[in-house]
Amino acid sequence: MLIGLAYLPLSDVFTDFDLMAGEFDNSADDLLDYFEKTWIGEPRRRGAGRKKPQFDHVLWNVYDRVITDLPRSNNSVEGWHNAFASRVAVAHPTIKKLAEKIRREQSKFEIDIAHLVQGYQLKPKKACYTKLDERIARLVRGYDPLQIHQYLKNIAANVSL
Incomplete structure (x- = not known):
């Protein structure tokens, strides 16, 4: 479900990562440490907030792109x-x-x-990709922060690496 964080509003990424990280057992600590350092940003030792991650959130977060019907990739x-x-x-x-x-x-x-x-449509997407985009858009538009666990599971079921 970590991949689902890319489909959250930026304002919810930190809190939902913390919630999700609490559900992992100790065997996933290395993965979570890597993910946090690289994509989320490690918590600061003193004070509130987080350090800057290796990859800024705007580079990998696609929530706004899905909402505005822009491509999720290049x-x-x-x-x-x-x-x-x-x-x-x-x-x-x-x-x-x-x-x-x-x-x-x-x-x-x-x-x-x-x-x-002149109104022609050039090279339409394959039907499977069009349907995938529609499913993801439907999920993202129906985002409910109170149902975060189910939302992340649903996104993860539709997105593969």
């Missing part, structure tokens, strides 16, 4: 990069060859933009 960018790299077809192209490939890519995008303006 998979589309990675996909474009891989496709462009395969179109270039050489590891170290000359400037001339790279410029030509970029010009072709620009032309392709201008056609795609024209199609979007």
Whole structure:
């Protein structure tokens, strides 16, 4: 259920991590210490608050992205990069060859933009991913802090690493 923390409002991440951590037995201490240091932030020795984690919360928390219907990942960018790299077809192209490939890519995008303006839908997501996004959005929009344990279980059932 640790993965479910990414789908909580930022204001609830600390308290819900502490609640969840209390449910683990001692065999998970190393995992919890790592997770807390890397993603949550260790508690300060004196005073309130936590130290800054290795990865800031805004980098991994997707609650607001789901609420506003934005992508949860950069998979589309990675996909474009891989496709462009395969179109270039050489590891170290000359400037001339790279410029030509970029010009072709620009032309392709201008056609795609024209199609979007005309009402076409470009490459819809696979149905399984569309359904997954809908389930996650439904769960996130129905977030109830009083039902946190069930919420985290439901998110974890839908999200895999």
